Amino acid sequence: MSGVRVSVGTRKGAFVLTSDGKRERWDVNGPHFGGWEIYHLKGSPADPNRLYASQSSGWFGQVIQRSNDGGKTWEPVGNQFVYDGVPGTHQWYDGTPRPWEFKRVWHLEPSLTDPDTVYAGVEDAALFRTIDGGQKWQELPSLRDIKGHLWQPGAGGMCLHTIMLDPGNPKRIFIAISAAGVFGTDDAGKTWRPMNRGLKSQYELPDPDAEVGHCVHRIAMHPSRPGVLFMQKHWDVMRTDDAGESWQEVSGNLPTDFGFPIDVHAHEPDTIYVVPIKSDSEHYPPDGKLRVYRSRTGGHEWEALTKGLPQSHCYLNVLRDAMAVDALDPCGVYVGTTGGQVYASADAGNTWAPIVRDLPAVLSVEVQTLP
Amino acid sequence: MIRVVLPAHLRTLAGIGGEVTLDVGGQVTQRSVLDALEARYPMLRGTIRDQVTQQRRAFVRVFACEQDLSHEPPDAPLPDAVATGAEPLLIVGAMAGG
Numbered sequence: 505m506s507g508v509r510v511s512v513g514t515r516k517g518a519f520v521l522t523s524d525g526k527r528e529r530w531d532v533n534g535p536h537f538g539g540w541e542i543y544h545l546k547g548s549p550a551d552p553n554r555l556y557a558s559q560s561s562g563w564f565g566q567v568i569q570r571s572n573d574g575g576k577t578w579e580p581v582g583n584q585f586v587y588d589g590v591p592g593t594h595q596w597y598d599g600t601p602r603p604w605e606f607k608r609v610w611h612l613e614p615s616l617t618d619p620d621t622v623y624a625g626v627e628d629a630a631l632f633r634t635i636d637g638g639q640k641w642q643e644l645p646s647l648r649d650i651k652g653h654l655w656q657p658g659a660g661g662m663c664l665h666t667i668m669l670d671p672g673n674p675k676r677i678f679i680a681i682s683a684a685g686v687f688g689t690d691d692a693g694k695t696w697r698p699m700n701r702g703l704k705s706q707y708e709l710p711d712p713d714a715e716v717g718h719c720v721h722r723i724a725m726h727p728s729r730p731g732v733l734f735m736q737k738h739w740d741v742m743r744t745d746d747a748g749e750s751w752q753e754v755s756g757n758l759p760t761d762f763g764f765p766i767d768v769h770a771h772e773p774d775t776i777y778v779v780p781i782k783s784d785s786e787h788y789p790p791d792g793k794l795r796v797y798r799s800r801t802g803g804h805e806w807e808a809l810t811k812g813l814p815q816s817h818c819y820l821n822v823l824r825d826a827m828a829v830d831a832l833d834p835c836g837v838y839v840g841t842t843g844g845q846v847y848a849s850a851d852a853g854n855t856w857a858p859i860v861r862d863l864p865a866v867l868s869v870e871v872q873t874l875p
Numbered sequence: 876m877i878r879v880v881l882p883a884h885l886r887t888l889a890g891i892g893g894e895v896t897l898d899v900g901g902q903v904t905q906r907s908v909l910d911a912l913e914a915r916y917p918m919l920r921g922t923i924r925d926q927v928t929q930q931r932r933a934f935v936r937v938f939a940c941e942q943d944l945s946h947e948p949p950d951a952p953l954p955d956a957v958a959t960g961a962e963p964l965l966i967v968g969a970m971a972g973g
Contacts (some may be wrong), residue, residue, distance in 0.1 A: 539884055563934040563968040564884060564922040580888060580918035584926050 508830045509574060509872045510848075511555065512840055513542035516864035518557055520575040523859075527836055527850040530859045536578060537569065544611050544825055544868040545575075551619035552872055556638060558609035558624075566608055568624075570638050581638035585609070585626055588645035594628065595656035604628045604648070611825060613667035617674070625664030629655060629681040631693065644693035647679070651698070651716045658683040658719050658738075665824055666723050670730040678733065678748060683708070683719040686735070688748050699748030708738060721764045722824040726773035734776050734803070736766040736824075741778055743803050754803020759790050765827035769852060770835040774802035777829075777837060777853060779822040788819035796839060798853050812856030813847060820845075825868035832873055840866030877908055878963035885923070885966070889916040894963060903958040905937060906949040923966060938965040 510521040517535030536542075537559045545557035555571040557578065566585065569578040585606045593601035607627040615621035620637040630648060632641040655662060663682055670676035675692040678699070685700040698715050706712040708719055719738035726732065735742040735751065739762050742751040755761035760780045769775035776799050782790045789795060793815045795808040820843035830836035837849045844863040849856045879895040886892070897911040906929070913920045924931050929949065931937070936945045940954045940962050956962035 561884065562971070563882075563932065564888075565932060566921065567888065567918070583921050586927055 506832065507874045508832065508836060509547065509552075509874055510828070510838055510846065510859065511545045511547065511575060511868075511870045511872070512846055512860075512863065512866055513544050513557070513825075513868035514840075514844070514864040514866050515541055518542040518545050518559075518575075519860070519863060521846065521859050525832055527830075527832070527848060532860055533575065536575070537567075540567070541608075542867065543608060544870070545569075546612050546614060546870045547574075547872045548614040548619040548622075549616050550614070552874055554614070554619040556612045556614060556622055558612055560608040566606070568609065568612075568638050568641075582634070582640050585624070585632055585641050586643070587630060587648075588643040592648070592653060594652055594662065595654060597657065601653070604630070607661065610663045610665045611667055613669060616669050616671055623667045623669075623677070625667050625679065627661045627663040628657075629662045629664040629684060631664055631667070631679055633693070646694060647687060647689075647696045650687055650696050652684075654716055655681065655684040656717065666720075668723060668725055668733075671727045672730055676730070676747075678723060678725075680720040680723050680735075682721065683738075684716050685718040685720050686723060686733075686748055699744075700751070701749065702744070702751030703737060703742065704740070704753075705738065722766050724766045724768050724776070726768040729773045732773065732802075734766050734768060736763050736778055738762065738784060741766065741803060754799070756799070756804035756806055758797055758806050759795075759808075763822075764824040765822055765839070767827045767829055767837070769837075770829050770831040771833065772800070772835075775800045775852070776802065777827065778806075779827065779839060781821060787821045792816055792818050794818045794820070794841070796837070796849075796853055796856075809849070809853040809856070811854065812849075823867055825870075826866050828869045828871040830871045830873045836871065838869050838871055840869040842866065876960045877903060877911070877957065878960055879908065879912060880963045880965045881919075882966060882968040884968070885919060888922065889919055891916070896960075902950075903953045904950050905944065905947065905953065905964075908953070908964060909949075934969040934971065936967040936969050938967055939963070 507524045512519040517538040519534030540559045548554040553574045557569040559567040591604035596602035611625040613623040624632040666680035668678040687696045703718045721736045723735045731747040741755045743754045794813045797806040820841040826840035840846045842865040846859045847856045877897045
């Protein structure tokens with residue numbers, strides 16, 4: 505019987521949760537790298553036992569770990585992230601120019617076809633790639649040519665947090681940066697274009713529909729329909745049907761359209777999930793109720809999913825990389841919270857149960873569906 | 876033989892059980908000791924000092940013989956007691972918390 509592996513990054517280490525296809529009983533393995541921040545770990549679609557993890561610490565900096573046995577054992581690989589050439593400057597919070605400075609890896613996106621090729625999204629925002637299993641990392645520098653001097657950090661830092669590889673076109677990549685926006689390439693990273701037309705940030709930017717500067721929190725796609733992207737922006741849930749050329753708001757009847765993660769059902773390209781959060785200054789669910797919202801219509805019409813989720817006195821957050829789906833039938837949905845819970849639904853969100861309740865604050869959740 | 880004591884997180888990262896002993900050719904300085912340490916344990920590159928600038932990371936401290944050597948030039952000779960192995964060089968994660 506097939507199974508699932510849920511890789512969880514937390515403020516104080518990584519955990520690997522495994523179950524069979526029923527997803528009722530779970531084995532919890534960890535902490536790995538105890539005491540270190542694990543912003544993200546993710547398995548290779550081309551080799552399920554190959555995992556990469558971003559391990560970092562305010563004291564000791566950035567480490568990249570690689571596993572060849574599904575997360576049981578790990579080895580450190582290359583951790584040198586050097587911006588290409590003279591890195592130049594971006595905007596600082598006070599509007600002054602500030603030199604680019606590497607801080608950490610937020611997101612690792614393994615290639616869809618080659619287990620040794622991985623993309624890394626970093627803070628200060630840039631995209632790196634390895635083609636040798638993580639030993640050496642090289643920047644794809646032309647991304648920062650797209651008005652990079654105007655990019656400015658959000659409160660969480662100027663991070664490149666989302667990397668989406670088009671399964672139908674190996675040269676097409678979408679990335680998202682907080683707070684710069686969405687950018688896309690059709691030539692494997694040689695040239696990039698901003699893809700923010702239709703975004704409106706009237707409370708965040710002096711020019712609400714600026715070409716760059718939007719605080720995009722997360723974007724998602726269904727692999728069968730890579731021209732349709734969904735976005736959770738700082739405020740607003742958005743959708744594009746033309747591969748990022750233009751965006752339309754689909755927040756509809758959500759109780760609030762602020763939030764961080766967004767994801768797509770594995771088998772229904774128009775079924776999407778978000779976790780509404782009260783506001784940008786109150787990072788917890790409205791009314792003290794943790795509700796995942798599901799739209800079966802690609803946006804506009806949303807239903808609250810509450811069964812098994814805390815519906816009183818709940819004041820945690822779900823961060824941008826802390827939602828994932830598995831590819832079983834019915835589709836499984838997973839969310840990790842800053843309160844240390846990982847909730848799982850084995851029925852596409854209808855009912856939920858915690859896999860674990862007391863981990864450190866969860867930074868990321870990824871799922872592999874195993875043969 | 877130079878003795879080096881690392882903080883627990885770096886011992887775990889490098890798979891080291893206790894003190895590290897290193898042969899250091901030439902003058903014994905912070906730079907020559909760290910060069911030898913990183914040559915033996917490449918996974919420590921970047922964790923104590925920046926890989927490009929070679930500057931000590933902000934929250935890492937270097938102690939020996941009850942002195943804070945963190946702000947000494949990297950090519951300054953370390954105390955004789957460290958150079959002879961009588962005393963260890965301590966790499967320390969700075970205090971933080973509240």
